[in-house]
Amino acid sequence: MPDSLPHREEEIRTLARILITSLKGDTPSNIMIYGMTGTGKTVVSKLLMKALQDKSEILENQYFSFFMDIHSTFMPTWLDNALREAVSFLGIEELFGREVIRDIFKPVKCIYINCQQMDTQYRVLTQIANRLTPFNDEDRLPVSGLPMDEVHSRLLGKLDSSDSLIIIILDEVDRLVFKSGDDVLYTLTRINEELSNSRVSLLGISNNLHFLEYLDSRVKSSLGAEELVFHPYNANQLRDILKQRSEEAFYPEAIDYDVISYCAALAAQENGDARKALDILRVSAEMAERDHSPKLSDIYVRQAQKKIEMDRVNQVVRTLPLQTKLVLYSILQLKLGGRIKTTTKEVVETYSNYAQRLDLTVLGRRQVVNLMGELDKLGLIQSKVISFGRHGRTTVVEANVPSTEILNNLHNGILSRLKGIRPRLIYNTSF
Ligand SMILES: Nc1ncnc2c1ncn2[C@@H]1O[C@H](COP(=O)(O)OP(=O)(O)OP(=O)(O)O)[C@@H](O)[C@H]1O
Ligand SMILES: [Mg+2]
The missing domain is CATH 1.10.10.10 (Winged helix-like DNA-binding domain superfamily/Winged helix DNA-binding domain)
Known part of the structure; x- marks a missing residue:
């Protein structure tokens, strides 16, 4: 994962604000993130979750307040800043005073589920339960075979076993719904009603903007309580992203600024997809290396783009x-x-x-x-x-x-x- 995410600062701030509200211990709202492929939805959510969880652990283990710990070395400053801003935005400090802050923040647990792999109600619910269970524990749920009501009640037990806020990220949630219907979302959006200690907050991610329209209206209003759209990157933004990533990966003399701009321009033409831009840069660097070329030139970038496109087509044709x-x-x-x-x-x-x-x-x-x-x-x-x-x-x-x-x-x-x-x-x- 990269150290920083250029041009996603605003999205990170917004998400942090919503999640900090959740941390306060009120009934948290659910969030839906939309955006086309390669717009940073997964990477932003994962980084933010990690930051929240780290913060929460610090709070829990070391008895630090959110504010005393602001210069923590546990995570990059930019993330710290985003969280600090979110906290001051809410005015929590003024509202409650420093000492009680620790008490109003519940410990946070984050569970990331990729719904392309976990694409049935059974798999999603058992996966959540098992993420809350130690690895060698006998109490882990089997990958198949239990009746749904037993899965449900054992999941409730796990969720409610400690007084925490559990954030469940359902990445590519549209695939789950198109494959298995919205029962699982119905269950999860109502689960807080059955919990007495913990609280569950859902973060759905989809690259289908119209996905909510397919859902039952109660699920729709609950899951889409907060919505956030990640827009495609333009050529300048992609250039900054590539520049930052290439500084991590290349020696400065091996790569020209012009070559980076060229990769960014190519990817910007194809829907502003950062993954595509990074792929073009990576494959062209591999090609240059294979040729023992000391410098990455436009020629390699063009070859790389061709190769990536052919790989994609071949993959489609094969299936x-x-x-x-x-x-x-x-x-x-x-x-x-x-x-x-x-x-x-x-x-x-x-x-x-x-x-x-x-x-x-x-x-x-x-x-x-x-x-x-x-x-x-x-x-x-x-x-x-x-x-x-x-x-x-x-x-x-x-x-x-x-x-x-x-x-x-x-x-x-x-x-x-x-x-x-x-x-x-x-x-x-x-x-
Ligand atoms: N702002 C950014 N700065 C640096 N790297 C980024 C940025 N945005 C995206 N990336 C990188 O681009 C790639 C694609 O991002 P990510 O997987 O988050 O996209 P996504 O929106 O989840 O796409 P999909 O809808 O296909 O799942 C990842 O390698 C990620 O690290
Ligand atoms: Mg993704």
């Missing part, structure tokens, strides 16, 4: 179902044969020939067109309807990916039997 692969395969073979643009008719015909050769079920035209729609959504092909006036309309299809490389990737498993078999180009096309 396609067989019939969809075969439709893509047909379009790419047509492209290799000179048809930069082709028609649905030609794709269907080529596909049918290949499917017969492989003894696969031959899908009908409509099904093939549906699969082409899927490929279009994934950005692998592009189809467009062209009108010829009174001569009717036709759909023109074009592959968005390089044919040779992707065909090589597709030539394994059953499709390798098609190697060297060219499609027949029978139609006259002019578009």
Whole structure:
């Protein structure tokens, strides 16, 4: 994790304010963070949680007040500052006086759950319970097999076993809801009603802005009590992020400011994603190192961008179902044969020939067109309807990916039997 997070100071301050209110021991509110991929949602939440937990441990173990400990060496000053600001914002010191502060802050425990991995109600609830249980304890819940009401009551017991504030981060929570419905959120948003000692606060993270609309209205108003949006970074912000990260990772003479700006500009064009920007910089540095090049230049950055894009496409292609692969395969073979643009008719015909050769079920035209729609959504092909006036309309299809490389990737498993078999180009096309 980086030491500091440039251009997220405001978001950190806001989150800290909300969470400090929770620390005070009132019924805490839940928070939803939204933002596109690579906007720092996960890293900000994790860093802040760590800071809160560290603070809480200091409070608990060493009997320090929040304020006496302001120059703590336990965490970076910028985080300290954010917390201090949040505390003074609330005016807690004036309100209660220093001595009682320790008493009104409950110990904090933070539990981070990635809902892409923990994607059912059972898994999420047992995971929370087990995070509150020592590793070798016999009382840990099994990964499957218990009835839900037992999971529920044992979770309640664990949560309520000490007088603390438990912050549960549900990262990528939209995936959990789309996979398993909102029962688990219903349970968690109401759990405070059943607790007498502890308090639970939820921090949901999603990159789907409309995700709350899919929820039961009670869950929706509870989980979305506070909302925070992380906006994509612009090129200048990405440049600062890369600069700071590269200072941690490179010798200053190995990297030019221009190269950093170039990486930032490329990533800014692609939705302001910091992960993408860091990936481009990392892969280009690896390439330069492999060449024993003392300096990282634009050429490596361009190569790196190409490589990352090809890796992404190959990854998508590898996971396609067989019939969809075969439709893509047909379009790419047509492209290799000179048809930069082709028609649905030609794709269907080529596909049918290949499917017969492989003894696969031959899908009908409509099904093939549906699969082409899927490929279009994934950005692998592009189809467009062209009108010829009174001569009717036709759909023109074009592959968005390089044919040779992707065909090589597709030539394994059953499709390798098609190697060297060219499609027949029978139609006259002019578009
Ligand atoms: N302001 C920043 N300063 C330094 N590094 C950052 C900053 N924002 C993001 N990063 C880095 O960029 C990468 C992506 O960030 P993060 O994982 O937090 O994104 P995210 O919003 O959670 O994306 P996703 O929606 O895909 O999960 C991480 O390596 C993170 O450390
Ligand atoms: Mg994330």
